[in-house]
Amino acid sequence: MTDTLSQSTSQAAPDVVAEEATVKIRVRDLDFYYDDFNALTGITCDIKAQAVTAFIGPSGCGKSTFLRCFNRMNDLIPGTRVVGTVLLDGQDIYGPDVDPVDLRRRVGMIFQQPNPFPMSIYDNVAYGPRLHGVKKKSDLDDIVKTSLKRANLWKEVKDILDRGGLTLSGGQQQRLCIARVLAVQPDVLLMDEPCSAIDPTSVQKIEDLMAELKSTVTIIIVTHNMQQAARVSDDTAFFLQEVMGEPAHLVEFGRTAEIFTSPKDKRTEDYITGRFG
Amino acid sequence: MNEPIRDKESGLSNAERAPKLKLVSQSTYLKEAALKNLFLVCACVAVAGVALIFVFVGWRGWPVFSEIGVGKFLLGKEWLPTEQLFGILPLFVGSLVVTIGALALGTPLAVGTAVFLSEIASHRVRAIVRPAVELLAGVPSVIYGFFGLLVLRPIIAKLTGSLGFGPLTAWIVLAIMIVPTIATLTEDALRSLPPGIREASYAMGATTWQTISRVLLPAAKIGIVDAIILGMGRAIGETMAVLMVVGNAPVFFHGLGQPISTLTSQIVMDMPYAAGMHRTALFGMAIILFLVSMGLVGIVRFIQRLREEQ
Numbered sequence: 362m363t364d365t366l367s368q369s370t371s372q373a374a375p376d377v378v379a380e381e382a383t384v385k386i387r388v389r390d391l392d393f394y395y396d397d398f399n400a401l402t403g404i405t406c407d408i409k410a411q412a413v414t415a416f417i418g419p420s421g422c423g424k425s426t427f428l429r430c431f432n433r434m435n436d437l438i439p440g441t442r443v444v445g446t447v448l449l450d451g452q453d454i455y456g457p458d459v460d461p462v463d464l465r466r467r468v469g470m471i472f473q474q475p476n477p478f479p480m481s482i483y484d485n486v487a488y489g490p491r492l493h494g495v496k497k498k499s500d501l502d503d504i505v506k507t508s509l510k511r512a513n514l515w516k517e518v519k520d521i522l523d524r525g526g527l528t529l530s531g532g533q534q535q536r537l538c539i540a541r542v543l544a545v546q547p548d549v550l551l552m553d554e555p556c557s558a559i560d561p562t563s564v565q566k567i568e569d570l571m572a573e574l575k576s577t578v579t580i581i582i583v584t585h586n587m588q589q590a591a592r593v594s595d596d597t598a599f600f601l602q603e604v605m606g607e608p609a610h611l612v613e614f615g616r617t618a619e620i621f622t623s624p625k626d627k628r629t630e631d632y633i634t635g636r637f638g
Numbered sequence: 639m640n641e642p643i644r645d646k647e648s649g650l651s652n653a654e655r656a657p658k659l660k661l662v663s664q665s666t667y668l669k670e671a672a673l674k675n676l677f678l679v680c681a682c683v684a685v686a687g688v689a690l691i692f693v694f695v696g697w698r699g700w701p702v703f704s705e706i707g708v709g710k711f712l713l714g715k716e717w718l719p720t721e722q723l724f725g726i727l728p729l730f731v732g733s734l735v736v737t738i739g740a741l742a743l744g745t746p747l748a749v750g751t752a753v754f755l756s757e758i759a760s761h762r763v764r765a766i767v768r769p770a771v772e773l774l775a776g777v778p779s780v781i782y783g784f785f786g787l788l789v790l791r792p793i794i795a796k797l798t799g800s801l802g803f804g805p806l807t808a809w810i811v812l813a814i815m816i817v818p819t820i821a822t823l824t825e826d827a828l829r830s831l832p833p834g835i836r837e838a839s840y841a842m843g844a845t846t847w848q849t850i851s852r853v854l855l856p857a858a859k860i861g862i863v864d865a866i867i868l869g870m871g872r873a874i875g876e877t878m879a880v881l882m883v884v885g886n887a888p889v890f891f892h893g894l895g896q897p898i899s900t901l902t903s904q905i906v907m908d909m910p911y912a913a914g915m916h917r918t919a920l921f922g923m924a925i926i927l928f929l930v931s932m933g934l935v936g937i938v939r940f941i942q943r944l945r946e947e948q
């Protein structure tokens with residue numbers, strides 16, 4: 362798989378190569394359906410590698426739905442359908458032979474509600490590596506330690522690794538979930554309102570963490586908190602469902618600094634300044 | 639001095655002008671008290687029922703321990719009432735063999751059913767399978783006995799080259815009987831798991847099977863053990879269906895198709911005609927059954943406490 366990828370990029374023109382390198386996910390004309398309900402329409406955008414992209418928009422405008430297209434979590438909901446293409450490193454993730462299980466290893470996800478497994482901290486972090494065949498205790502030990510360190514949780518839990526993951530505080534649980542995802546070394550990290558159910562100190566820690574992680578991981582975060590979007594993200598996408606029952610679309614997508622200071626679209630400005638949503 | 643603020647015209651304080659709260663009327667009070675006592679009576683009747691049975695059984699069965707002796711009764715290898723031999727070990731072993739075999743067959747079946755219902759089946763399939771499983775719990779045990787006797791026994795007779803009365807037939811019949819108990823409780827345990835962990839597991843790149851075997855079943859472990867113990871209680875206590883297929887020979891287990899007997903079925907077999915010490919011994923067996931089920935309830939209690947602590 363990696364071979365075909367490098368081949369295809371090496372054949373492309375030099376300037377395209379340069380551009381390819383910075384775009385992690387390329388979405389073209391995406392439509393999404395829950396049974397008959399067309400939730401999203403005509404979405405086209407490029408998610409940059411090693412950057413943080415924020416998805417903002419009023420409740421119900423399809424941010425989560427769109428986010429879950431990137432790791433095909435929507436496949437688990439019967440009756441859902443994706444039209445259009447989503448290319449991850451140039452490969453169509455909805456292609457006929459793509460294994461969603463392998464995709465999900467490369468595209469990790471953090472949920473709004475921290476959801477550690479009811480097992481020890483160690484086993485939580487070792488879950489992914491074990492799934493993918495790591496058996497040796499010393500290897501697992503290393504992975505668990507590195508992942509917890511990357512998630513800024515190591516100091517707090519290094520002496521209680523065999524304690525249940527659910528005994529941690531909400532903010533710690535969320536960082537445990539981040540460590541669990543990092544343990545399988547994903548390229549992309551999807552975060553669906555990761556900070557809305559935890560205390561402010563932990564929010565700070567997770568925002569710091571995102572800044573550290575983005576040098577190695579492409580991060581997409583859904584947030585309702587405009588300040589957070591402005592603080593942590595490089596790019597921002599604003600979604601809007603203008604009429605109830607009609608599909609939502611991508612209104613504006615660009616550099617966060619521009620979106621927040623000089624939005625091109627009136628609706629974006631209204632939303633950011635809190636005039637609706 | 640803290641003089642209350644008074645209204646200039648009426649000279650009443652705020653507290654005096656405010657509408658008074660209604661007092662509890664005498665009839666409400668009586669009704670409440672009556673209801674409370676009614677429920678107390680209900681609870682007492684239940685407790686008294688258990689206590690009475692225990693006292694009665696204990697009183698009638700006690701002489702077997704004092705006159706024959708605990709050792710001879712519990713560890714005696716022969717049950718021959720006509721010769722005044724009242725050793726219940728073969729019956730006890732029979733109960734154990736039948737119960738453990740039924741659990742060994744029934745547990746995987748029931749846990750599999752529960753996993754299917756809670757994790758795999760679509761809404762439409764669940765709407766059919768679930769009531770069917772619940773219906774199994776409502777079928778009278780004599781029907782299971784008939785099924786075992788008329789359908790299973792001939793098949794097992796052919797397979798084992800015996801009459802087909804014996805543990806194997808009893809295992810299969812009992813296994814089906816305990817499926818609803820274990821399956822419903824296991825399904826409850828699976829459903830009460832934190833909802834996000836399934837998504838978390840799938841999002842980590844786990845398959846359905848990996849999610850079930852590595853996350854869900856381990857997380858529901860305590861609830862499942864609980865379910866199995868309650869199923870065990872059901873299997874030990876089951877009488878009618880076992881009686882019809884087990885062969886009722888009070889001897890040690892010696893083959894899948896060879897008749898044996900259990901504590902419960904032997905009590906039913908002998909009670910109509912037993913007299914004297916024989917009758918007393920049957921009550922002694924009832925005491926043993928009582929103690930076993932008390933032990934099981936105790937274990938379940940303990941497990942539920944563990945679960946709450948988690």
Ligand SMILES: Nc1ncnc2c1ncn2[C@@H]1O[C@H](COP(=O)(O)OP(=O)(O)OP(=O)(O)O)[C@@H](O)[C@H]1O
Pocket residue numbers: 395398400418419420421422423424425426427438
């Ligand atoms: N499982 C589902 N089945 C049918 N419709 C759904 C489902 N999930 C979401 N929807 C609909 O799709 C639309 C987009 O929902 P989505 O959850 O993606 O919005 P969101 O932008 O994440 O909202 P929020 O900010 O409240 O999380 C909504 O109209 C919602 O009602």
Ligand SMILES: [Mg+2]
Pocket residue numbers: 424425426553583
């Ligand atoms: Mg959402």
